[in-house]
Amino acid sequence: MTATLAGLLAARADATPDRAALEHQGWVVTWGELAARVRRARPRLRGAGHGAGARAGVLARNHPDTLVALLASVAEGAELVLYDGRATGHEREQVASLAGVPGWHVPSAADHREDPAGNDPPLPGDAAQAPYLGLVTSGTGGLPKVARKHWGATLANAERFAALAGYRGEDRILCTTPLHHAYAFGVAVLPALLTGATLVFAPHPAAPTTLARAVRESRATVVQSVPFLYRALLDCGEPLAPSALRVCVSAGEPLPAELADAWLTAVGTPLRDQYGSTEFGQIGYAADAPGGPLRLVPGVEARLRGPDGSWIAAPGPGTTGELYLRQDGTEPVAYWGLPELGGASHVDGWFRTGDAGRIPAPGLVVVEGRTTRRISVAGRKVDPDEVERALKAAPGVRDCRVAAPPEGSAGHGDRFVAFVAVDPGVTEVAVRRHLARTLSSYKVPTRFHLHDALPRTGTGKVHMARLWQHAAAGPGQEEGA
Incomplete structure (x- = not known):
């Protein structure tokens, strides 16, 4: 795997410059065009304070301009914080204070516009990619936390998930949830860069009928969404079949068996559950059989802790406990602006998920609900x-x-x-x-x-x-x- 986003983009632009990298509402951006837009955006983002050693905030929406700003900021060496472009002013101030960013950049076409005289800026020299990025999670009670994520581990996790789910370079990945969330970021955005697949942004937010047409007309082979939206797609009355879908990923909340059965009947493609978190990215996936135990993404380990606070050394298939996680090559989970929270989230180097579950066999996990909502x-x-x-x-x-x-x-x-x-x-x-x-x-x-x-x-x-x-x-x- 290429270690940096700039390296991934350069490799794609060199190998398949005319292949579609992004599609959005009828617009097509090839890998070559995407690389050119990022090249033009880099000096402009650097001038906006997104240079090496800086921590920069980007307000995201599901649009090619956001991906250009993301790639340009990271290529300039900035420590990036992604946040919701629809957040209120109060929410933006709250997260900016926690993350330590001086302000928020709103991506637009002005970031990468061509010079009218045809004098595009020269190719910038490579800057060292900052080791971290920040993704925002609401946390219990709706209060924000900015999870510090290591780029190397984040890219490795996305690559391993894509392999486990069977993504291919010729895939068309339909992104239906906000790309600033860890789910879309790790299941759609990064896998497209890693595999060379085409990333298709569904209209967001969108009425269920509009989203159903996007599923059908985008010729998507992979779709990621949430149970709430999958149910809305089935109930809206807009036909979904025929479609080219072969991988349908569901996450964000438990997947009801009735919904999975209804989706399979209507579409003909299994709806597979995925378990993840902002801090860890992709944790488990129903790779073996829909509705069965989730296979842990390679590099992720799980263990159980009992109600008495002791580790369950040899859990049986029916043993339930609180799930704790560890991931290869990662540092302990940390939160910008809340240093005490990271330490309180770990026991013996293992991260507390707050989820109850079982480990029916090595490498498998069953999530049974939250332990912290009582x-x-x-x-x-x-x-x-x-x-x-x-x-x-x-x-x-x-x-x-x-x-x-x-x-x-x-x-x-x-x-x-x-x-x-x-x-x-x-x-x-x-x-x-x-x-x-x-x-x-x-x-x-x-x-x-x-x-x-x-x-x-x-x-x-x-x-x-x-x-x-x-x-x-x-x-x-x-x-x-």
């Missing part, structure tokens, strides 16, 4: 999953999320909140009565916030940060959150 209510433990199941069974409830207030907020630890998407006319009283018939009184949330729909992140997860912002206004019906 809520303490007056000394008694409440499982949010149990409350959410009861809520979803209530008439008129379409979606929900149950959580304790974030650390440091008033009442943390002795109350919890239900965010509920309901049909018109459904009231809090009706929802409460349903839960009172189903659950013990201490399992009924203290507060309810009713919404038309729950906001979601680009990877399909419920956007907890926005929900807590709405909750700050007090209880009651909240339309159009």
Whole structure:
């Protein structure tokens, strides 16, 4: 594997200059054109403070201009921090403070425009690639963390995942989730550079019908998305078949067996679960059989810790514990701006995932849910999953999320909140009565916030940060959150 992004791009541009590297809404950018755009962008990004030794922030969207800015910044030796181009000003300031970036660059065509006189800048000299990049994760409670990731380990992990999933150089990889997230970054963006495949940006955000047409018309052979979007694609009424799909990757939240079966029936290609994290990239993949245990990506090791805090030395196939991870060639996980958090996330050099799981055989893992969502209510433990199941069974409830207030907020630890998407006319009283018939009184949330729909992140997860912002206004019906 070529060790740097600049080296990967140069190799692709030399070997297949006329092959499509990127496609977006009818635009095609070849590998040769992509290399030329990056060459033109480098002096402009250097002038904007993205030079060697600097830490630079880039606001990302699923567009070729973002990839050009990313590649140019890294080629100049900047320590890159990628963040959501749709984030609010407050969110940008918060992450910039944690990451230590002076501001945010918004990629545009101006980064790589051609000189009207035809005097393109000379090919810049190679700068040493900075060892780290930063990716932002919301973390528990919606509070941001900027995970420091080592470039060498990140590229190796993406390459190993692509091999495990069976990516090919002739593939067309449809990216449906935001590229600043570790999922799209490691399953679509980097594998395209590593294999020479064509990266196709789906419209984002997009209505399900638009996304379904993109799946069909893009001639994609690989698609990465989340269960929420896969379900929306099946339900939107837009035909998906015939398609060229041969690899369909699902991540971000558990993949229901019913959804996997429905997708296989409709499309004819298995929907395969993937387990990953911002800190580690790709961890496990259902390479052997959809719905079965996940095979650990080469280089990743897992072990279990019991509820008493001791390591489970020889877990049997049915033994459940908390999953801890270690990855070849990596340093301990660290977070910019929160140095104490990295150390607290490790035990004996192993990273705590906060997930419960099993290791049915060496090299395999089964993820069974979160261990850190349990809520303490007056000394008694409440499982949010149990409350959410009861809520979803209530008439008129379409979606929900149950959580304790974030650390440091008033009442943390002795109350919890239900965010509920309901049909018109459904009231809090009706929802409460349903839960009172189903659950013990201490399992009924203290507060309810009713919404038309729950906001979601680009990877399909419920956007907890926005929900807590709405909750700050007090209880009651909240339309159009």
